[in-house]
Amino acid sequence: MSFDAGWLDLRAPADAAARAPDLLARARTYLTATPGALALDLGAGTGATARAFATPGVRWRLLDADPDLLAHAAQRTPAAETVVMDLSRLDALPLAGVRLVTASALLDLASAQWLDTLARRLAQANLAVYAALTYDGSLEWTPAHPDDAAVAAGFNRHQRGEKGLGGPALGPDAAPCLAAALTRLGFRVSVAASPWRLHPGALLDALTDGIAAAAAETGVETRAWRQARAATVFASVGQVDLFATPPAASAQSKTTSVSSP
Numbered sequence: 001m002s003f004d005a006g007w008l009d010l011r012a013p014a015d016a017a018a019r020a021p022d023l024l025a026r027a028r029t030y031l032t033a034t035p036g037a038l039a040l041d042l043g044a045g046t047g048a049t050a051r052a053f054a055t056p057g058v059r060w061r062l063l064d065a066d067p068d069l070l071a072h073a074a075q076r077t078p079a080a081e082t083v084v085m086d087l088s089r090l091d092a093l094p095l096a097g098v099r100l101v102t103a104s105a106l107l108d109l110a111s112a113q114w115l116d117t118l119a120r121r122l123a124q125a126n127l128a129v130y131a132a133l134t135y136d137g138s139l140e141w142t143p144a145h146p147d148d149a150a151v152a153a154g155f156n157r158h159q160r161g162e163k164g165l166g167g168p169a170l171g172p173d174a175a176p177c178l179a180a181a182l183t184r185l186g187f188r189v190s191v192a193a194s195p196w197r198l199h200p201g202a203l204l205d206a207l208t209d210g211i212a213a214a215a216a217e218t219g220v221e222t223r224a225w226r227q228a229r230a231a232t233v234f235a236s237v238g239q240v241d242l243f244a245t246p247p248a249a250s251a252q253s254k255t256t257s258v259s260s261p
């Protein structure tokens with residue numbers, strides 16, 4: 001599947017407002033504890049995650065399958081290294097020198113097997129992970145419409161199609177799946193809500209079109225719903241952010257806090 005820079009730019013302000021501030025701050029603190037630390041952003045697109053961190057002294061390695069998006073990223077964050085790579089090959093992740101792995105609006109495209117493998121790669125390399133803006137399956141609309149539930153069910157079915165990351169995507173179950181895999185491996189995992197809160201405008205229009213089209217592909221009749229949705233005054237799209245530190249880091253921070261006066 002492809003994502004163009006216009007769509008990523010359209011969603012960028014809503015993404016920036018949605019990120020859970022506490023988890024972003026903790027990820028930033030973790031990253032900057034080592035001077036000149038390197039972060040690897042998976043599915044970087046035009047580099048929105050690096051811009052969200054906005055942290056001087058941090059080096060970024062931006063990875064994506066789409067060279068056009070990475071060209072935009074290189075213009076916006078000239079100091080960043082860019083890597084064109086298909087993430088279906090997790091064994092080839094360029095982890096050398098990395099302290100934190102990040103991703104935004106990516107996990108819901110991934111299968112359970114891919115997420116499990118990612119967790120094991122992170123554990124082997126003793127790396128923390130910050131994964132933001134993963135869709136959680138909840139859509140709320142004001143005013144309500146009788147077809148909201150049917151359209152949401154169709155959209156969520158569509159979310160579970162093959163998206164190129166190791167098999168059928170987990171969609172709304174992706175973040176809990178990664179959280180569980182990391183917890184099993186001894187990571188300290190935190191999760192926080194990061195919903196889009198949308199008012200009338202171009203993003204809400206594009207989102208509504210996209211949801212209607214995706215639900216229609218699963219057999220839901222969406223025309224009346226889409227027409228009625230022209231009157232939407234507010235919509236909320238559920239998302240979650242995750243930050244997890246590896247066992248060695250947790251042990252270190254425990255030791256530090258015990259030995260501090």
Ligand SMILES: C[S@@+](CC[C@H](N)C(=O)[O-])C[C@H]1O[C@@H](n2cnc3c(N)ncnc32)[C@H](O)[C@@H]1O
Nearest residue numbers: 003043044045048064065066086087088104105
């Ligand atoms: C929804 S966009 C998010 C982009 C960016 N992280 C952001 O928050 O604006 C998903 C990104 O994942 C990338 N992507 C999807 N599947 C991929 C794959 N198999 N390998 C590498 N990148 C992939 C897309 O090219 C796109 O840039």
